[in-house]
Amino acid sequence: MSTALDERVTDEVEALEAILMDDVVIKRVNDVPNIIETVVHPSTGDDVDQQFVCITLEVKLTPDYPDCSPEVTLRNPRGLDDQLLTTINSQIKQKLLDCLGQPVVFELIELIRENLTESNLPSGQCVICLYGFVDGDVFIKTQCYHHFHSHCLANHLIAGKKYYQEELEKLPNWQQMQAPPYQQTCPVCRCPVSCDVDVLKNAPPPVDSVTAPPFCLTAELKALQLKMAALLAQQVAKGGVVGVGDTGPPPLTITSPSDQDNEATNGSSSVAQEGAKAEAIGNGRPNGSGSNDNSSPGSPHSRPVYRGPYRGFNRRGKPGRRGRGGPR
Template sequence: MSAAAVDERVYEELQALEAIFAPDIVIKREDGVPKSVEINVLPSTGDKSDEQYVRLTLEVYLTPEYPDSSPKVIMRNPRGLDDRILSCIQSDIEDKLLENIGHLIVYELIEMVRECLTQCNLPRGQCVICLHGFVKGDVFIKTPCFHYFHSQCLSKHFIAGKKYYEEEIDKLPTWQKIEAKPYQQTCPVCRSTVQFNVDELKKAPPPVESIDAQPFHLTDEIRAMQERMAALMAHQLARGGVIGVGDTEPPPLIITDPADQEEPKSSTSGTQNAPKPETSSSVRATGNSNASVAPASPTRPPYRGPYRGFNRRGKPGRRGRGGSR
C-alpha cells in the first residue's frame, strides 16, 4: 500500500498524537506508510512521578483499511498489574473497538488505558522478599525497573547481600581481592543495578500483614512436604548430585571416558602369557622399531598402520614443503 492510499484522517491523527504525547510516543513507518503506534502508558499523578506504581506498553497496529476497520491492540511489559486487571483492560479495549468502527480511536484507547491505570495505581501481588501483599498503610518502594518491595524488606535484602559478598571476598586470595568489583545493589527480581540508601529504608515500619499474621505452626501438609523433600535430598546425595551438609569444599570432579566404564573382555586362551597393556603415558613414539605402541583403550586393538607426520628419518616433525611423499 502506498502513502497516497492512506486515509488523510490517519495522518492528522498521528500528527495530533505526536504533539500531545511526544517524546513518549513512537510511530513506526515503512516507506512513509504508518504501521503502528507505541507508547508507554502511566497513571495520572500530576507532577508526582514517583507515585506512578503501575505501567504498561500499548502497541496499536494500524490496518490498511483503518479507520474503517479496527486496529490490532497489544499490551506489553505490564508492571504492578495482575492478570485480573489486565483481562479487564483487554476486555474494555475490545468493546471500545467494536463500538467505534469507522472512527479514529488511538487517542481514546490511550486515555482509556491511562484512566484504568490511575484507578488501580497500587502494586498487585506480593513482595518477593517477605511474600506478604501490598495493602493500605504499607511503606513500599518502586525500583527504576518497576518492581515493588516493602522498604524494610528491601533493606534487609541489601544488608544480607552485602554480608554474603564480604564473606565470599574474604575467601579469595589477595590478588583476586584487588581485582574484585565492589558490592553493587541489585533488584531481587531482575538483577538490574539499583542504588538506595539502606539507612533510610531501615526506618520504614514492617509490612502491615506481617504484624497481624498468625504465628507459624507445623501443619500436616507442611510435614508431608518436608518428608518428600527429605527423600529427594537423600536420593540426590546417594547419586552424588548434592554436596553433603557440613562439607567445606565441593567434591573433586572425576573426568572419565565412556570406554573406562567398560571392563575388558576376558579370553579363554593365552590369558596367562598375554602381556599387560601399557598406558599411553608410559610409551613415547621414537625412531626405534622395537618401541611398543599403547592401545587407545583396553577394548580397542593397537594401531599398526603408518603414522602421518613422521619424516623419513623416523623422527616426529613436519614434512618439508615440496618434499616427497
C-alpha cells in the same frame, strides 16, 4: 490504503506526536505508520514519584485501519495483577467495537490511563517476603518499576552487600584490586538501583507479617505432604534422587590418614596386577597364562620382544622400526 484513509492515519499520528512528544514511538514501513508504541502511566500531575504502576501499549495498524480494528497488545505491566489486566483487555475490545471507522489510539491511551489512575497501588506480592501490599505498608518503587516493602528491600540489600564482601575476601589480593565495587540490583530483573539503605531499614515491617495468625498445620497441608512424599518415593525408586538409595560411591567421601594409607597400598597392588597382565599380553600370552612356544615364523608373535627399560613414550617396538640396539 485510499487517500482518505491515509489522511486519517496521518492526522492521528501527527496529533499523537504533538501531545505525547517523546513518549510515543512511531514505527514506519515504507514511510507508512505501522506500529504505535507508548508507555502509559497514571495521572498524577507532575509528581512522577507517585506513579507506582505502568504498562506498555502497542498498537499495530492493519491495512484497512481505521475501518478495521488494529491489533492491540499490552506488554511489560508493572504493579498490575492479572485481574486488572483482564479488565483492561475487555474494555479495549469494547472500545475497538465502539470506535470502528475512526482513529482509536488516543482513546485507548486514555482508557488505560484511567484504569491505572484508579489502581495506582502495587498489587500482588513483595517477592522478598511474599506478603501482599495493604494499607499501612511502607513500600518503595525502583527505577525499573518493581515494588518491595522498604523493610524487606533494606534487608535484601544489606545481605547482598555482606555476601559480596565475604566472597571478595576469598580472592587473592590482585583480584580484589581489580574487582568492581558492589552494585545494588533489583531482586526481580537485576537492573542497577540506587537506594538509601539507612532510610529503608527504619521503615516498619509489612503489616501482614505482624498481624498474620500463627502457623497451623491444616488438613490441606497434610494432604500436600503425603502427595509430595509419594512423589519423592517414586523418584527414589527410579534413581532420580542423589544420595538416597544409591549403591554406588557417594558424591563426597571424607577420608582419614589411615584410609589414605590403605588406599595407597591397595592401589599399588592393583597397579602391579595390571602391569603383569599388560606384560603377558605383550608377550603373546593371553590372560597371562601359557608361553609363546606356539609362535611360528611369520606370525605376529615370532618377533622378539624388547625387554629393556622404557625410558620414555613410544619405546615399544613398532612395525617398520628397529628395536633399540638392533642391527642397523
